[in-house]
Amino acid sequence: MTLRLALPSKGRLMEKTFEWFAERGVRLERTGSERQYAARAEGIEGLQPVLMSASEIPRELAAGRVHLGVTGSDLVREQIPDWERKVEALVPMGFGHADLVIAVPEFWVDVDTLDDLDAVAAAFRARHGHRLRIATKYHRLVREFLRAHGVADYRLVDSQGATEGTVRHGTAEAIADITSTGETLRANHLKVLSDGTVHRSQATLFRSRMAAWDEAASAEYRALCERLGIDP
Ligand SMILES: Nc1ncnc2c1ncn2[C@@H]1O[C@H](COP(=O)(O)OP(=O)(O)OP(=O)(O)O)[C@@H](O)[C@H]1O
Numbered sequence: 001m002t003l004r005l006a007l008p009s010k011g012r013l014m015e016k017t018f019e020w021f022a023e024r025g026v027r028l029e030r031t032g033s034e035r036q037y038a039a040r041a042e043g044i045e046g047l048q049p050v051l052m053s054a055s056e057i058p059r060e061l062a063a064g065r066v067h068l069g070v071t072g073s074d075l076v077r078e079q080i081p082d083w084e085r086k087v088e089a090l091v092p093m094g095f096g097h098a099d100l101v102i103a104v105p106e107f108w109v110d111v112d113t114l115d116d117l118d119a120v121a122a123a124f125r126a127r128h129g130h131r132l133r134i135a136t137k138y139h140r141l142v143r144e145f146l147r148a149h150g151v152a153d154y155r156l157v158d159s160q161g162a163t164e165g166t167v168r169h170g171t172a173e174a175i176a177d178i179t180s181t182g183e184t185l186r187a188n189h190l191k192v193l194s195d196g197t198v199h200r201s202q203a204t205l206f207r208s209r210m211a212a213w214d215e216a217a218s219a220e221y222r223a224l225c226e227r228l229g230i231d232p
């Protein structure tokens with residue numbers, strides 16, 4: 001087994017990933033108990049699936065400890081500085097869709113765009129003596145996005161979950177988080193800025209540029225690409 005393929009270890013992301021490979025003739029199968037996170041692949045010689053948390057897969061790809069990995073494109077961009085030097089996005093897989101967005105309270109009726117947010121942020125600082133707080137776990141992506149759009153007068157506060165609740169709880173004025181159905185935003189009376197989409201994420205098959213691409217791994221990779229219909 002030389003070609004290591006990291007796969008999400010649970011939930012819909014795992015199920016959809018297994019389906020995606022099965023539709024292309026690569027049958028992935030869990031082995032052992034559900035909690036052993038072991039798997040094997042049928043149909044491709046030398047392919048070793050490795051089950052792990054989707055949020056740990058970018059790190060493994062960047063370190064070259066796996067050759068290939070399936071995870072959200074948001075997580076790779078957030079976690080790997082200058083990600084395209086370390087990994088290559090081979091194919092968007094068509095599931096796991098989620099948008100990373102900037103959202104503000106619905107009752108901010110005059111705030112619909114990033115320019116409006118910038119104006120509010122400046123006024124907020126003048127009035128309160130501290131900067132407007134945006135809660136998120138996507139620090140890198142949000143900082144880059146706001147810098148590119150000229151919004152500067154804010155402070156990020158870290159939120160690793162239940163981010164939409166921070167506004168209600170008074171620990172932030174705005175948030176940046178992923179949304180899929182929009183239900184969580186609505187339930188918390190938040191609205192997305194019209195130009196506030198930072199990234200449209202989906203599950204993607206990535207190739208590590210850092211892994212050991214010896215002859216055996218390269219040959220197995222080419223065989224896998226042929227099976228999956230990907231240009232290697
Ligand atoms: N509605 C959603 N809620 C959360 N994540 C979603 C949603 N839709 C798509 N995703 C994507 O799923 C990925 C995160 O998956 P998941 O939460 O299973 O990973 P994880 O944080 O590693 O899980 P855990 O650490 O609990 O094992 C991200 O790329 C995210 O964009």
Ligand SMILES: O=P(O)(O)OC[C@H]1O[C@H](OP(=O)(O)OP(=O)(O)O)[C@H](O)[C@@H]1O
Binds near residue numbers: 162164177181183
């Ligand atoms: O637009 P929606 O369909 O409502 O989905 C978006 C929500 O789903 C995710 O949370 P998750 O349940 O993964 O928990 P988290 O708060 O720990 O991130 C995300 O952080 C949003 O809160």
